[in-house]
Amino acid sequence: MVQAINSTLDSFMARDDSIILLGEDIGKDGGVFRVTDGLQAKYGTERVIDTPLVELGIVGMAIGMAVSGLRPVPEIQFQDFIFTAFDQLVNQAAKMRYRSGGSYNVPMVLRTPYGGGIKGGLYHAQSGEAYFAHTAGLTVISPSNPYDAKGLLSASLKYNDPIIFLEPKRLYRSMKNDVPDEDYEVPIGKASLVHEGDDLTFVTYGSMVPLVLNTVSKNNLNADVIDLRTIMPYDGETILNSVKKTGKVIIVHEAPRTLGMGAEISAFIAERAIDYLMGPILRVTGPDTPFPYRLEDYYMPNETRILKAVRKLQEYR
Amino acid sequence: MDEKEMFVNAYRTMVLARTLDKKIVTAQRQGRVGFYTPTMGQEALQVGMSMALEKDDLIYEYYRDVPFMLHRGVPVETLIDQIMGNSMDNEKGRQMPSHYSAKEYNFMSVQSPVATNLPLAAGAAYAIKYRKKKNIVVTTFGDGSTSTPDFHAAMNMAAVFDLPVVFLCENNKWAISLPVEKQTKVEIWKKAEAYGMRGLKVDGNDLFAMYEVAKAEVEKTRNTGEPVLIEAVSYRMGPHSTSDDPSKYRTDTIPEGSEGDPIVIAEKKLKEKGYIDDAQIEKIKNEAKELVDRKFEEREKVPPPKPETMFQDVYENSNWIIEEEKGDIL
Structure with a gap:
């Protein structure tokens, strides 16, 4: 699944220069799960940004970028660390389109690994999907295999509202299935x-x-x-x-x-x-x-x- | 526009903002408006900043920036429509009064949770830098906001990434009931140094001083692409909101029309410079009152938003859940 997400980001970044990745250790290091491995070398530090260690800043900046016409893909290293950015998600990202009467919108795909099964304990294993699903304006996605990961991410990168893209970290390397090279989308909202x-x-x-x-x-x-x-x-x-x-x-x-x-x-x-x-x-x-x-x-x-x-x-x- | 015209226009905006402010507060007491956060006292610093900006600069403002908006050309009726939450409101009546939005004039829509606009301003500035444009971002906030994690995050990010953001702290001395001395141990402008950006303090009640500082700092930020923190010292002459009674927690005041009032200060300087006389002042005040009264009566007749608008704009495309709920309720 790591590879499917990485190659999808790669192919979208190659054709759309408005896509910007930002997060902690995602550049040189390629992310703690190596999901963004090699992308900074290919697209530069302006498009794959190693940020200071501040989740609310990552998300807040991403929202500002999105409002200004970019298509940011922030990564929160573990979903457990997202809560300082919760205000930004609930009160800024989710409500932007609504509160501005449709003047502004936030095309942002927030990626974050979630869930247990890797001996993560209290702070590296939580499943917080219900918090986000409870917030009008957010769209919450979680793929269960590499094929869907590519298809859902592809659809997400064309979506014009904020998405919480929850990646089951337990499946990052254990789940393998055939992922076609050609473009395809898995529609959002369809089981x-x-x-x-x-x-x-x-x-x-x-x-x-x-x-x-x-x-x-x-x-x-x-x-x-x-x-x-x-x-x-x-x-x-x-x-x-x-x-x-x-x-x-x-x-x-x-x-x-x-x-x-x-x-x-x-x-x-x-x-x-x-x-x-x-x-x-x-x-x-x-x-x-x-x-x-x-x-x-x-x-x-x-x-x-x-x-x-x-x-x-x-x-x- | 020559300097005289520029400052007289600035003064006109300050008077218009004050007139509108008082009109809305009165209307709120009469039950014609639900709520309001008065701007009274902060006119000079906002207009002074606005004078230094270009049309394509982006503003991530907060809920006490009416003079700023008026000076950049946002029509009085746009603000009144938002206060009324009527069907002509840019936000379709969804937000409490004082939470404006005016994309046409590059004003972001305003949120309640303080300082959460600051990280967005940094992101917008990142987009400017990435696209190699020349405009800048101004973001405004009160003294209370400087205690938040969002202030810290945005200041740090803007400095680390060298982003063209003007952080304009409207230090009006009070965050509802908490005086600035209890908000922070150091002067606000000094915090800039810790983040590695320029920082300075200005008398925000003096239109001329404010403009001078704003012009110089905006120019530096535009040329260098680097952020700055400006602490404009002012005073919240009114209550925090129409639901607030400041007599419970403070005795200091700057009464309207007293020598500390930024409008009085501006009048004095304008007269000293020979830009304006008493007759013109009188005329400007009368025109403002006539305009505000007329627009207010006119916009009060605008009908409320249609119920179905409640279900719009949650997402670009609605979903079955929202549509079903709409069917149940309407």
Whole structure:
């Protein structure tokens, strides 16, 4: 996935000089995850900017650049460090178009690695997608594989509003699939049905997609697996179509359960398809604790916990 | 424009701003306006800065910059439309009064959280530098803003990247109830040195002094591409907002028309220079009152925005969630 993101940035920068990357250690060092490796050497220090260590400054400057006609791609080294820039995101980026009556807009793609599974502990493993999804004006995306990473990033780099592009760092190097050389886009706001079945619907995204797919194939589950790809606005139609077919839903995400995306999606389903449901909507998520270092494996959803939810739903016929 | 004309025009703007200010405060008390943050006392420093700028310079202003906007040509009715939040408002009635936006005159739309405009100004200046243009960015903020992380981030970034930003601190001595002495231990202009940029202090109540400093510093920034911090010392003659009662926390005042009032100071100097006489002053004040009264009555009749506008401009293209909610509510 690292390579897919890197080469997409590269090819867009080659043809659009308004694209500027900025962030901590992204230039000479190529970023702590090497996502921007080689780009400064190719495009210069003016377009791949090593910034001082100040997240709110990175985001604030990027917003100013975007308003002035550039297309900045700020990187926040770990999503856990984004919170000093939260004000800039919520009160400047997200509201710019609205508050100016459409005079100004912020075409910015904020990239940031998120999520656990790399022994990151409290401050290198959080999944904060719900904070951003709760903010009108932001668009939140998370790819689950290199193909989608390229397609979603390509669409994002043509989008005229601020995007929070959440990269599941656990999949940076573990997820490999074929990425075509030619240009293509994965549309923003469209989920992908990555496995089809009749008995059960999984709704998930990001690093949980490979986990759910493995669980489904290993245990021969006859299930739809929906990879949201865009977290906000999520693809309600794809979810509803599947739920109406299967009548059973399990939502899987790493982020804590309370007020996570699972809460929104279950409310959405309950409002529109309760008559189709054969059992409760279940959630397999991280617990409502901070993200622990040594006990990471207990925090992250896993096959055992998913199967426990599956068995519970099997009681409803 | 010769110097006489330039300063008389500046004075005219100051009077117009003061007249509009008082009109809105009165209207607020009468229940015709919801809220307002008066500018009274800060006219000279804003107009003095504006005089030094070019048309294509960008302004990242805050919520107390009416004189600045008027001097750059923003029509009185544009400001009144925003105060009313009516259907002619550039922002479609979405923001509280005093949060203007005027792209045509290169004014950014104003946010409430203080100093969050400063990092944006640095970014806009980066874009200017990157595109090798010659315009500059001016960003304004009060003394309270100098305590924020955004002030620090923007000052540091502008210096590190050598960006053409004029940081204009409108030190009006009070951040709602907190006096500047309790806001910061050192004089504001001195902070510039720590970031590696030029810094200086000016009497912001003196139009002539302010213009002189602004002209020199704007020119330096335009020529060198380097930032500067200007502390314009002034005084917030009115309350923080129409919801604020300063008698609870301060006894010092500069009453309107007293010798500390920047308009009185400007009148004195203009007369000394022979640029203006009492009859002209009277005429300018009457014209301002007539214009403000007329525009105010006129714009008060403009209808409010249509309900469906609430759901516009969240994104370039709306999404199913917003459309569904619109259907539910309207």
